[in-house]
Amino acid sequence: MTQHSSTQGPSETPANNGTRAPRPIAVVGAGIVGASAALALKRAGFDVTLYSERTREELRDEVPATGTAILFGDSREHDARIEGDRYGADAAFATSAVTVNGGPTFDAPYDYEAQSVDVRLRADDRIALFLDEGGRFAHRRVDDAELDSIAGEHDVTLVATGKGGLAERFPVDSERSPYTEPQRYLLTVTVRTADGSDVRFPGRTENDRSALLSIDPEDGEVFVGPYLHKDAGPSWVLLGFARFGSETEKAYRGAHDAASALDIFRAQHHRLFPDVAPQIDALDVIDSDEHSWLKGAVTPTVRKPVARTDSGGLLVAIGDTAIAVDPIAGQGAQLGAIQVAALADALREETGEWDEELFTRLFDAHWEGHGKPSVEATSLFLGDPKYAEVVGSFFGRAAENPAAATALFDLLSVPGPVLGLRGEEDVDRFVRTFEERGATVSA
Ligand SMILES: Cc1cc2nc3c(=O)[nH]c(=O)nc-3n(C[C@H](O)[C@H](O)[C@H](O)COP(=O)(O)OP(=O)(O)OC[C@H]3O[C@@H](n4cnc5c(N)ncnc54)[C@H](O)[C@@H]3O)c2cc1C
Known part of the structure; x- marks a missing residue:
């Protein structure tokens, strides 16, 4: 690990922690989360190297998009802290028409605008900005030995290799993981x-x-x-x-x-x-x-966020490596954007040690504020038995009351309220807040 002085002089910033050079950070994996992290941390003043098993051209043109990666509402504001929106109305929509079992159809007008952009395009645009702004892109597949050496040369190594591969360096957190099977x-x-x-x-x-x-x-x-x-x-x-x-x-x-x-x-x-x-x-x-x-198929998995290489290098999981959810409620890429924006802000301001304690604390805050609600909202949209009454209640109301449909789809944007939904009365109360806001049918 690179050593740094813990005291700061007048020209010292968290990004250089008392040294003249910016602190070095490695990001492994150049999907949307790795590309976003590399750009955000470069902009926060760090010396960032992005490691990718694929060249930029391969990432853009020779693999499928990892997922649809729609950003529903609230996450777009977090994402815009990494890089402003450049795709606009072509990719936007604000309503779903729903049918259940060929039965009654209802329109769900969102109270936000969702944006659906090819994740390969978004990642490539961010890699281009990262390179323009002085970041380094290293084309190589990182194996365990290489990871040890990379982590030894950087103050922290963020692992953004998606659901497979290096994710196994981080033990599964069985208490937080909602299921053990797809x-x-x-x-x-x-x-x-x-x-x-x-x-x-x-x-x-x-x-x-x-x-x-x-x-x-x-x-x-x-x-x-x-x-x-x-x-x-x-x-x-x-x-x-x-x-x-x-x-x-x-x-x-x-x-x-x-x-x-x-x-x-x-x-x-x-x-x-x-x-x-x-x-x-x-x-x-x-x-x-x-x-x-x-x-x-995706096995929904939440992992412990911090690990060490054999030589003690600090590894931190981000994106799907940290939290992989079933895509039914479109939470994965949203969580990645939220996690990256918060991490860049925190490291920009952080003056203390970069250690397990810090990164565990940051992840726990991400989990409580966003991860857990996203995992629960996903269980609701999967029709998990524990949400049977809640789901029945939403759908029972939605055909007659557009505010109920709006409230249901709001959970894709702001999943937090799901934690308070256990039965019919909770749904009633939640829907009422949308009626009071004056949600109206747009059809
Ligand atoms: C069908 C489907 C639909 C989805 N819809 C939505 C949605 O609507 N909204 C939403 O928010 N989310 C959605 N998701 C989830 C979302 O797509 C993912 O959460 C997100 O794309 C994950 O990005 P990532 O960068 O963490 O991982 P990945 O995209 O998997 O990127 C990992 C990168 O690491 C590289 N890599 C792997 N191993 C190594 C190594 N050893 N060395 C170097 N590089 C390595 C890989 O090549 C890859 O480029 C969906 C997922 C699926 C499957």
Whole structure:
């Protein structure tokens, strides 16, 4: 570990901790969270090296997006502290049309604007800024020996390698991890309309630019929504969550390219959600991107945030490495942005030791304020039995009362209130706060 004086003179700042040179930080993994951390910490005055097993070109063009990574409302403000919004209205939407079991349909007008941008584009834009502003990008796959040596040369090494690989350096926190198995089998594909226009779903909603959430209690859920693809621009994403043992899970597992994924979604809509099947039939794959689809499953896992290498180097988990959630409530990338923005602010101000105690304290604050609520909101959207009454209560009200639909979808943006929702009366009280705010149907 690099040693630093603990006293500060007049020209000393937390970023240099009493030395002339800025304090060195390593970030391993250049997905959206690693790229964001590298940029934010460079801007906070540190000497940052970003290690990536892939070149920039490979990260952008030769892998699928890790996930859809929609930022719902509140997280956009945290994200803007890392870098201002550059994607605007092309990627924005503010309502979902929901159907449950082919039954009553309702519009859920959000009281925020969600933004859905190809995570490969966002990460690449941040890497470009990081390099322009003097950051270093090291192309190499970091193994255990290399991690030991990197951690020895930096005051802290942030591990942002996603759900696999180096994540195993951090023990699983079984008390905080909500499940030990994946809860859904996932399939997603990004698609376009013939002329790049919006898709309207007259069978479901009169809104001009609405996402869809279609739920079949036996089969799973499908989200369809606007998306800004890195090459094709304004496009749409289909994102399916199949319950294990369902016919849809079997179908999803058979996807082998973007075209087969789209065919599977078409068939699923004809079978379960025929009101919007004609619009899904009219979508096309994006020919220029053979990586525009993804299948698999996420084991929701929360890890201990701090570890040491064999030689004692300090490792800190961020992004999916720290908290991996089922994507059904769209919390993963949001949590990553919130964690990175807070970490950069804290290290900018921190004058004490950088040690396990500091990074555990910072993570615990992130967990209490954001991680735990996100994990619980995800359980609610998964229909976990402990939220059965709450879910029934939201859906029971939503068809008649748009404030209930707004309140439900607000949990994607600000999940904190979920911690107080245990039954019908809690939902009633929560929905009332939206009625008082004057939420109105936008349809
Ligand atoms: C289908 C799906 C939909 C989703 N939808 C949403 C949503 O709507 N909203 C939301 O907020 N979140 C969503 N998520 C979650 C979100 O996509 C992730 O939380 C986020 O992209 C994780 O970013 P990350 O940088 O932590 O990890 P990753 O994107 O996995 O990046 C890790 C990087 O580390 C690199 N790496 C790995 N090992 C090494 C090594 N040894 N050496 C060097 N480099 C290494 C990898 O190549 C990769 O580039 C979704 C996820 C899925 C699967």
